[in-house]
Amino acid sequence: xxxxxxxxxxxxxxxxxxxxxxxxxxxxxxxxxxxxxxxxxxxxxxxxxxxxxxxxxxxxxxxxxxxxxxxxxxxxxxxxxxxxxxxxxxxxxxxxxxxxxxxxxxxxxxxxxxxxxxxxxxxxxxxxxxxxxxxxxxxxxxxxxxxxxxxxxxxxxxxxxxxxxxxxxxxxxxxxxxxxxxxxxxxxxxxxxxxxxxxxxxxxxxxxxxxxxxxxxxxxxxxxxxxxxxxxxxxxxxxxxxxxxx
Numbered sequence: 730x731x732x733x734x735x736x737x738x739x740x741x742x743x744x745x746x747x748x749x750x751x752x753x754x755x756x757x758x759x760x761x762x763x764x765x766x767x768x769x770x771x772x773x774x775x776x777x778x779x780x781x782x783x784x785x786x787x788x789x790x791x792x793x794x795x796x797x798x799x800x801x802x803x804x805x806x807x808x809x810x811x812x813x814x815x816x817x818x819x820x821x822x823x824x825x826x827x828x829x830x831x832x833x834x835x836x837x838x839x840x841x842x843x844x845x846x847x848x849x850x851x852x853x854x855x856x857x858x859x860x861x862x863x864x865x866x867x868x869x870x871x872x873x874x875x876x877x878x879x880x881x882x883x884x885x886x887x888x889x890x891x892x893x894x895x896x897x898x899x900x901x902x903x904x905x906x907x908x909x910x911x912x913x914x915x916x917x918x919x920x921x922x923x924x925x926x927x928x929x930x931x932x933x934x935x936x937x938x939x940x941x942x943x944x945x946x947x948x949x950x951x952x953x954x955x956x957x958x959x960x961x962x963x964x965x966x967x968x969x970x971x972x973x974x975x
Contacts, residue, residue: 733958734968735969736956739941739956739972740969740972740973742912742913743969743973744973746912746939747827748829748910748911748913749821749829749912749913749914749915750828750830750831750908750913750914750915750929750933750938751818751829751830751831751915751917752831752904752908752915752916752917752919752929752930753831753832753833753834753839753917753918753962754833754916754920754923754926755833755834755918755919755920756917756918756919756944756945756961756962757812757814757815757834757918757962758809758834758836758838760814760918760963761809761810761815762805763805763806763809763834763838764805777798780892782794782795782798783891785891785893786893788886788891792860792875792886793874793875795875796874796884796886796887797874799854799887802854803854806836806837806838806854806855809838810838810841811838811841811842812838812962813964813966813967814917814918814961814962814963814966814967815838815844816843816967817967817970818842819842819843819844820974821966822844822845824970824973824974827911829846829848829903829911830847830848831848831907831908832848832850832851833851833919833923834851835849835852835853835854835889836853836854836855837853837854837855848900849897849900850890850900850901851890851896852887852890852897853888854889856887857876857885858885858886858887858888859881859883859886860878860885862881862883865888866885896925904926904929905929905932908929908930908932908933908936909935910936911938912938912939913938914930914933914938914940915941915942915943916929916930916940916942916943916944916948916954917943917944917966918943918962919944919948920948921942921948921949921950922948922949927949930954934953939956940953940954942956942958943965943966945959945960945961
């Protein structure tokens with residue numbers, strides 16, 4: 730059980746909310762064993778800086794190296810399982826008539842847990858797309874690394890947002906709209922440092938939403954949040970759901 734306990738006023742607020750938005754970051758995935766992006770690499774990859782591999786320039790320079798690094802990361806994600814925090818967010822979605830889940834994570838764990846209509850700000854590592862045509866492509870059986878687009882022959886790349894690239898316009902627009910129109914906004918397991926995702930809580934606050942931060946550590950958002958619940962998402966969110974719905 731979450732030691733801090735859920736404030737009764739928060740339970741009442743959520744119970745009466747008409748529209749709820751939530752933003753999740755790497756913290757909730759870390760509880761499933763997915764390494765955060767900046768954590769030290771292991772094995773063959775320990776001499777590489779992730780930031781030097783996650784750029785269009787790196788892919789242009791050495792597409793095979795970048796593709797193989799992402800294949801390694803895909804393996805880590807495939808072995809992870811959604812945790813109780815992911816599953817509790819699914820229950821919130823089922824219980825609430827208007828619930829929008831936005832994530833900075835690229836691991837697809839929310840979808841595997843059962844969440845529907847997740848707004849993926851940074852893409853999804855389990856998908857591939859053509860590096861020229863920017864459309865989703867399922868790689869065929871091949872030993873090529875990276876595989877080629879069956880339509881134009883260009884190399885495929887992971888469907889993720891790299892450093893120096895802009896977020897998908899439609900995803901950002903939908904996330905901003907959700908944050909600006911909700912009654913309650915959750916910031917879960919995110920550092921509140923990475924822009925433009927970090928601005929979503931500010932948008933919600935500016936529009937009068939109750940801000941709830943769920944994070945074991947303090948972040949730049951903490952002082953402005955109406956509720957700062959210190960603990961892992963896998964403990965806090967299920968306790969919150971239980972306090973509201975029994």
